[in-house]
Amino acid sequence: xxxxxxxxxxxxxNFDRTVQSAVDLTEYDDRPDPVADLDEARLWAVDDExxxxxxxxRMEEGDLLLFYHDGEYLATGRVGxxxxxxxxxxxxxxxxxxxxxxxxxxxxxxxxSAPKRAVNAIFDYSASYTPGFMRVADSRVNxxxxxxxxxxxxxxxRNA
Numbered sequence: 001x002x003x004x005x006x007x008x009x010x011x012x013x014n015f016d017r018t019v020q021s022a023v024d025l026t027e028y029d030d031r032p033d034p035v036a037d038l039d040e041a042r043l044w045a046v047d048d049e050x051x052x053x054x055x056x057x058r059m060e061e062g063d064l065l066l067f068y069h070d071g072e073y074l075a076t077g078r079v080g081x082x083x084x085x086x087x088x089x090x091x092x093x094x095x096x097x098x099x100x101x102x103x104x105x106x107x108x109x110x111x112x113s114a115p116k117r118a119v120n121a122i123f124d125y126s127a128s129y130t131p132g133f134m135r136v137a138d139s140r141v142n143x144x145x146x147x148x149x150x151x152x153x154x155x156x157x158r159n160a
Contacts, residue, residue, distance in 0.1 A: 003145060004063040005123075005136040006055070006079075008044070012069055014095040018043040019067070019075065019106055028093065034083035035105065042077070042106040043090055046133055048099055055135050056082070056102045064145045065106060066119060066152070071130075073114040076149055080105030114155035122151055 010019075017023075022040040025031055035041055044065075046056045063079040082104040085091070091100045117127040123140040125131075141148075 003138075003141060004058060004060060005141055005145065005148065006059065006063060006065050007119075007131045007134050007136060008065055008067045009131075009133060010044075010067050010069045010074070011095075011098060014098050015044070015067065015069075015074075018090075018094050019077070019109065020111070023094065030089065032083060032085055032087070032089050032103075034081050038105075041080070042109055043094065044104060044106055045085075045090060045095075045098070045100040046102040048101055053102065055133060056104075058135055059104060064148060068116065068119075071116045073112055073116065073119050073152060076108075076110050076112055076152060077106035078108040080107040110149075110153075112152050112156040113159050114152045115159075118155045119152065122148060 019042045022042050024040050025035060026039050046053070059079045059082050061079055061081070065077040065079060066073050067075040067077070082102075085101050085103045088099065088101060090103045091098050116130065120127055120129050123136050
């Protein structure tokens with residue numbers, strides 16, 4: 001089982017369209033082979049212009065995803081399938097101003113509400129640190145992924 005954690009900035013409009021709500025893929029006969037057998041999926045990607053390709057290449061099925069925007073972590077999930085979408089089917093079909101070829105599915109999605117400072121504390125970052133798309137260094141992941149998810153769930157319940 002993988003122990004990677006990825007911090008993922010989001011664009012709320014695009015995120016709502018393809019992660020917050022799963023996409024019905026049965027409506028698209030032209031979908032790429034890696035998602036051709038799926039009836040629905042939550043899709044997200046690394047922005048080719050600002051994202052880190054080597055970070056994307058390290059993503060493995062089951063890795064933890066922590067999605068954030070504007071000082072708050074809004075969702076967690078796990079990496080499903082990763083694939084190179086050379087034809088930019090996903091970005092052309094679903095996303096506005098988000099050109100990308102590095103796409104992944106999101107499994108085990110959960111909406112959360114945890115302040116950036118709380119999540120930063122988990123990984124021993126400064127309270128004000130704002131990451132780009134990145135993999136958290138192994139030396140900063142000091143517990144199993146389910147414990148990290150539990151801590152974020154605790155913040156969510158406390159903030160509700």
